[in-house]
Amino acid sequence: MHFENRSLSAHTTAGTDIIDITPLVREAVRDTRIRNGSVTLFIPGSTAALSTIEFESGVINDLKKAIERIAPRDIYYEHNERWADGNGYAHVRAALLGPSLHIPIVEGAMTLGTWQQIVLLDFDNRPRKRRIIFQALGEQK
Amino acid sequence: MHFENRSLSAHTTAGTDIIDITPLVREAVRDTRIRNGSVTLFIPGSTAALSTIEFESGVINDLKKAIERIAPRDIYYEHNERWADGNGYAHVRAALLGPSLHIPIVEGAMTLGTWQQIVLLDFDNRPRKRRIIFQALGEQK
Amino acid sequence: MHFENRSLSAHTTAGTDIIDITPLVREAVRDTRIRNGSVTLFIPGSTAALSTIEFESGVINDLKKAIERIAPRDIYYEHNERWADGNGYAHVRAALLGPSLHIPIVEGAMTLGTWQQIVLLDFDNRPRKRRIIFQALGEQK
Numbered sequence: 001m002h003f004e005n006r007s008l009s010a011h012t013t014a015g016t017d018i019i020d021i022t023p024l025v026r027e028a029v030r031d032t033r034i035r036n037g038s039v040t041l042f043i044p045g046s047t048a049a050l051s052t053i054e055f056e057s058g059v060i061n062d063l064k065k066a067i068e069r070i071a072p073r074d075i076y077y078e079h080n081e082r083w084a085d086g087n088g089y090a091h092v093r094a095a096l097l098g099p100s101l102h103i104p105i106v107e108g109a110m111t112l113g114t115w116q117q118i119v120l121l122d123f124d125n126r127p128r129k130r131r132i133i134f135q136a137l138g139e140q141k
Numbered sequence: 142m143h144f145e146n147r148s149l150s151a152h153t154t155a156g157t158d159i160i161d162i163t164p165l166v167r168e169a170v171r172d173t174r175i176r177n178g179s180v181t182l183f184i185p186g187s188t189a190a191l192s193t194i195e196f197e198s199g200v201i202n203d204l205k206k207a208i209e210r211i212a213p214r215d216i217y218y219e220h221n222e223r224w225a226d227g228n229g230y231a232h233v234r235a236a237l238l239g240p241s242l243h244i245p246i247v248e249g250a251m252t253l254g255t256w257q258q259i260v261l262l263d264f265d266n267r268p269r270k271r272r273i274i275f276q277a278l279g280e281q282k
Numbered sequence: 283m284h285f286e287n288r289s290l291s292a293h294t295t296a297g298t299d300i301i302d303i304t305p306l307v308r309e310a311v312r313d314t315r316i317r318n319g320s321v322t323l324f325i326p327g328s329t330a331a332l333s334t335i336e337f338e339s340g341v342i343n344d345l346k347k348a349i350e351r352i353a354p355r356d357i358y359y360e361h362n363e364r365w366a367d368g369n370g371y372a373h374v375r376a377a378l379l380g381p382s383l384h385i386p387i388v389e390g391a392m393t394l395g396t397w398q399q400i401v402l403l404d405f406d407n408r409p410r411k412r413r414i415i416f417q418a419l420g421e422q423k
Contacts, residue, residue, distance in 0.1 A: 001142055001283055003421065005318055005388055036146050038181060038276055040320060042386050045395035046336040053236040054187040058219035059229055066212045066233045071348045078340035088341055092348045095335040099398070100384040102241040104183050104274045106146055111274045113186035116240070133386045133393045135320055137278075137419075139144065142283055177287055179322060179417055194377040195328040199360035200370055207353045207374045243382040245324050245415045247287055252415045254327035257381070278419075280285065 004032050006134040012048075012122035016064050016093075020055040021132065022117045025103075026110065028134050035108050037138010041101045044131060047090035047124040049097030055117035067093055067123075090123035097121060105138055145173050147275040153189075153263035157205050157234075161196040162273065163258045166244075167251065169275050176249050178279010182242045185272060188231035188265040190238030196258035208234055208262075231264035238262060246279055286314050288416040294330075294404035298346050298375075302337040303414065304399045307385075308392065310416050317390050319420010323383045326413060329372035329406040331379030337399035349375055349405075372405035379403060387420055 008024050029039055041050055053063060070093070077088025101118065104111045112118070122128055149165050170180055182191055194204060211234070218229025242259065245252045253259070263269055290306050311321055325332055335345060352375070359370025383400065386393045394400070404410055 001144065003283065003318065005386065036144065040384050040386065042384065042393060044393050044398060046334065046398040051236045052187065052240050054220075054232055056220065056223060058221075058223045059232045062218045062220050062229050063233050063236050066237065070211060070237075070352060077344045079336075079338065079344050080340075082338060082340045088344050091336055091341045092345050095333045095345050095401075096348065096352075096379070097237070098239065098380065098383070099334050101239070102181050102183065102243060102384060104146065104181065104276050106274070111183060111185050116185060116187040119236075133388065135386050142285065177285070192377045193328060193381050195361075195373055197361065197364060199362075199364045200373045203359045203361050203370050204374050204377050207378065211352060211378075238378070239380065242380070243322050243324065243384060245287065245322065245417050247415070252324060252326050257326060257328040260377075 001137060002034060002140045004136045008132040008134050010120055010130050012128050012130055014126050016067060017122045018060050018119050020117045021120050025118055029105060029110060029136060032136040033140045034105050034136050034138035035141045037105045037136060039103050039105060039110065040135045042133040043099045047087055047094050048120060048122045048130060049094045049099060050101040050120060051097060052116050052118055054115040070096065087125045090125060093123040142278060143175060143281045145277045149273040149275050151261055151271050153269050153271055155267050157208060158263045159201050159260050161258045162261050166259055170246060170251060170277060173277040174281045175246050175277050175279035176282045178246045178277060180244050180246060180251065181276045183274040184240045188228055188235050189261060189263045189271060190235045190240060191242040191261060192238060193257050193259055195256040211237065228266045231266060234264045283419060284316060284422045286418045290414040290416050292402055292412050294410050294412055296408050298349060299404045300342050300401050302399045303402050307400055311387060311392060311418060314418040315422045316387050316418050316420035317423045319387045319418060321385050321387060321392065322417045324415040325381045329369055329376050330402060330404045330412060331376045331381060332383040332402060333379060334398050334400055336397040352378065369407045372407065375405040
């Protein structure tokens with residue numbers, strides 16, 4: 001079994017930025033030369049999350065609206081009284097969505113559906129450079 | 142360490158179909174002969190998700206209602222303008238719930254609670270045959 | 283590769299109790315002597331979940347309010363007609379949040395962000411002693 005740790009990085013903009021990190025992850029998977037195994041992704045930080053979705057601008061906007069219904073940006077957050085950064089909404093969103101994701105690798109490729117991309121959701125209210133921990137485990141080619 | 146990849150399959154109906162896949166997963170776990178390790182499940186596709194719940198028809202209906210509150214089926218979805226399939230709601234629900242699940246195996250059995258079953262949630266608006274990627278890793282008996 | 287299974291435990295109070303289990307997990311990680319690998323956590327049971335958040339009382343209250351919006355405690359739950367325990371809301375919340383969490387270990391430490399703690403969310407309506415399955419896999423020091 002081959003095990004590999006990497007750190008990927010991505011730049012995000014303020015507000016709820018949802019970006020497609022599939023190409024980044026796919027390239028890292030290819031580099032590992034793992035034939036059968038899995039990749040785990042984890043985002044350090046408490047104002048971002050990981051998930052999968054069809055990366056199409058219409059449904060990305062639909063997802064943003066759903067998240068806004070669940071944890072609206074402009075309601076009262078107790079967190080904002082403790083800290084001046086005003087991102088209480090971002091913390092709540094991140095805790096609900098979750099920081100980790102696991103994707104199988106079969107015959108050298110991730111088993112994503114045809115219309116399924118890996119996304120980083122950054123809820124913070126300022127641009128960020130995000131680090132994504134990439135771990136791959138499996139049998140190499 | 143023994144590693145094994147499998148593909149499980151299940152048929153779902155239209156609408157939000159929530160089905161109990163525990164027997165399917167349990168049988169696959171038994172076949173692996175893993176004593177201590179873990180099983181990871183992943184659903185390829187962007188309109189379905191995996192989770193655990195007590196599989197009792199009352200609470201399954203309660204969960205469906207909660208999901209309907211979060212991402213109602215009949216509100217406006219930008220996604221539905223791009224594609225004629227009308228399942229924008231399904232994509233949003235799947236992204237919020239997440240495609241992967243990890244369950245430990247201890248002494249040959251998954252460590253599920255007594256009232257905790259593994260469910261596949263299919264949000265799509267047509268019947269589907271779903272493939273679930275099953276991966277087990279661990280020490281065999 | 284070293285693999286290790288453990289059972290951690292924590293006491294929770296009634297209502298939506300969100301507790302910081304980071305010190306518990308960190309101590310277990312240290313004991314494994316794993317340098318590079320990962321830890322997976324799983325909560326058996328259908329009325330609790332795991333996630334990460336900045337463990338600050340303000341944002342914990344904000345998260346509780348968001349969860350109350352998604353699955354209010356005092357609306358009608360069909361589950362409560364089947365069972366007299368009145369915790370239908372707890373089952374729905376747990377299914378939405380999810381029972382498993384995966385955190386990388388790099389250079390002997392979990393790759394949590396500075397303000398990111400691991401939390402157990404217990405939604406049940408009575409105090410519980412919760413068992414958390416801890417699994418670590420990786421290369422030892």
